[in-house]
Amino acid sequence: MSRAPLSLERYFYTRIHIEANREFTDKDARKGAIDLDVNVRVSVLKNKDDPELYQLVLATNRLDAKEGRLPYIIDAEVVGVFRLDPAFKHDDRENLVRNNGASILYGALREYLLMLTGRGPWGEFQLPTISFLHPAESKKSKV
Numbered sequence: 043m044s045r046a047p048l049s050l051e052r053y054f055y056t057r058i059h060i061e062a063n064r065e066f067t068d069k070d071a072r073k074g075a076i077d078l079d080v081n082v083r084v085s086v087l088k089n090k091d092d093p094e095l096y097q098l099v100l101a102t103n104r105l106d107a108k109e110g111r112l113p114y115i116i117d118a119e120v121v122g123v124f125r126l127d128p129a130f131k132h133d134d135r136e137n138l139v140r141n142n143g144a145s146i147l148y149g150a151l152r153e154y155l156l157m158l159t160g161r162g163p164w165g166e167f168q169l170p171t172i173s174f175l176h177p178a179e180s181k182k183s184k185v
Contacts, residue, residue: 047130048142050122053150057101057119060155062163066113071164076112080105080172084144086136094126096136098143100151105169113164116155122147144174 081103089095101119105112124143126135152169160166 045127046142047127047132048139049125049127050143050146051125053120053122053147055118055120055154056099057117058154058158059115059117060158060162061115063111063113063115066111066164070111071113078105078112078170080169082144082148082172084140084174086140086143088136094128096124096126096139096143098122098124098139098147100144100147102151112167114159114162114167116167118151118155120147120151141174148172148174 083101085099087097
């Protein structure tokens with residue numbers, strides 16, 4: 043197995059807000075899947091002194107359900123520091139960092155929120171999976 047051209051050096055959370063929604067009820071919980079808007083913003087910064095080093099910031103705004111209520115009010119931001127293999131040659135290196143880096147950070151955020159909400163009054167809440175291959179301002183999915 044070969045190493046990936048992009049490696050995660052470290053990541054950290056700069057903002058995590060999770061609040062049990064006081065308006066959420068047992069009736070909401072019994073409805074099943076929630077039509078959820080997940081708005082994710084991704085920004086990439088390239089290190090001017092080290093061309094292989096990138097910082098990626100992934101942020102969510104408050105999540106909203108199209109109908110009904112969500113069990114938690116969630117707002118988060120996670121920052122990752124990534125390094126590209128200098129031997130990796132590609133025309134659009136920043137897009138590779140954006141797509142793959144955002145997928146890595148979003149997965150880490152999903153797991154972190156799952157763990158934290160698991161101790162909340164409405165039980166664990168999992169963000170839906172989304173794709174960053176064709177980045178858009180808003181990602182929409184059902185949970």
